[in-house]
Amino acid sequence: MRGPDKLMVATHNRGKFREFRELLDPLGIVIEAYPGELEVVAETGATYAENAALKARELARAMGVYALGDDSGVEVDALGGEPGILSARYVSEDPWVNSREILLRLMEVPWERRTARMRAVLCLSNPKGEVRFFEGVVEGMILGWPRGRGGFGVDPIFSLNGKTSLAEMDAIKKHAISHRGQAVRQLLDYWKSRSDDALFGV
Numbered sequence: 001m002r003g004p005d006k007l008m009v010a011t012h013n014r015g016k017f018r019e020f021r022e023l024l025d026p027l028g029i030v031i032e033a034y035p036g037e038l039e040v041v042a043e044t045g046a047t048y049a050e051n052a053a054l055k056a057r058e059l060a061r062a063m064g065v066y067a068l069g070d071d072s073g074v075e076v077d078a079l080g081g082e083p084g085i086l087s088a089r090y091v092s093e094d095p096w097v098n099s100r101e102i103l104l105r106l107m108e109v110p111w112e113r114r115t116a117r118m119r120a121v122l123c124l125s126n127p128k129g130e131v132r133f134f135e136g137v138v139e140g141m142i143l144g145w146p147r148g149r150g151g152f153g154v155d156p157i158f159s160l161n162g163k164t165s166l167a168e169m170d171a172i173k174k175h176a177i178s179h180r181g182q183a184v185r186q187l188l189d190y191w192k193s194r195s196d197d198a199l200f201g202v
Contacts, residue, residue, distance in 0.1 A: 004066040004126075004199075006030040010040045010055035011070070015152030016180075020068070023175055023184040027191060034059055043071065048085055052123035053131055060125040066199075068187075072120035072179060074154045076102060076142060078109045087154065099146065099157050106142055111162075114142045118158060120179040122187055130200040132190065136182025150174075 006029055009020050017033045024031050034040055041058040045051040048071040056069030073087030083090035083098065090098040106114055122134045138160065146156035148167030151174065155166035166174055175181040191199065 004029065006032060006065055008032045008034060008059055008063060008065045008067045009070075010034050010059040010067055012039065013152065016070075019171075019175070019180055020070075020184070022171060023181060024068075024188075026188055034063075040069075043085075045071075045085075048072065048119060048121035048135075049123065049133055051085060052121050052133070053125070056123040056125035056131060057129050060127050061129060064127050066127075067125050069123045069125065070120060070180075070183075072118065074102075074116055074118050074142075074158060076106070076114075076116040078113050078115075079105060095153050099154050102142060102154070103145070103157060111144075116140060116142050116158065118154070118179040120183045122183045124187060124199075126200055128200075132187075132200065134183045134186040134190070136179040136184075136186070138177060138179045138182070 007024065007027065009017055009031065011017050011033060021031045040055045043051040043054065045054055051071035052069040056067045059069065060067035071085060073084045075081045075084050087098065091101045092098055117137055117139045119137045120135065123131050125131045140158055140160040141162055143157050143159050143165055147165040148156050150169065151167040157165065159165050160177065166178065
């Protein structure tokens, strides 16, 4: 039995899908975005993993394909870990409005306390609903103002070194260090380590 020749990603976010397609290219299979007009399923989970699994399982079941779901967010220490799993809908569904809210809440916070991390959890599911999880985390800090026009989400306000934002990095450099890049590399290692018919075997 051969492995899947297609993987469908449970996202409508064009920037996120572009990154996934680039990162998953080493698999040598077709990478597609979910074609529906509405979200695959409501993100009602209490954790990144729960939300990722909800999307992956539902898409895999509905479309009869191998599916990849994800949930990610930025965790700001001075905000008690917020926005976390609510990053995409913190105060709005507009990424810039959410980023602005983070910046406003940090206006009086000293530079040394603007530490934060970006976390991504991926869930790979087959049509039977069997799943595997992969997680990536990158530590950094929140800048005082957005920088750069690349990336998406909070990339313009997140920095590893306090100077350059993720939105100012080229794709290759960002993929090498990002939370999403780390998680996908774990998935790639797992995929390549399994026989074609045993992605979810013991």
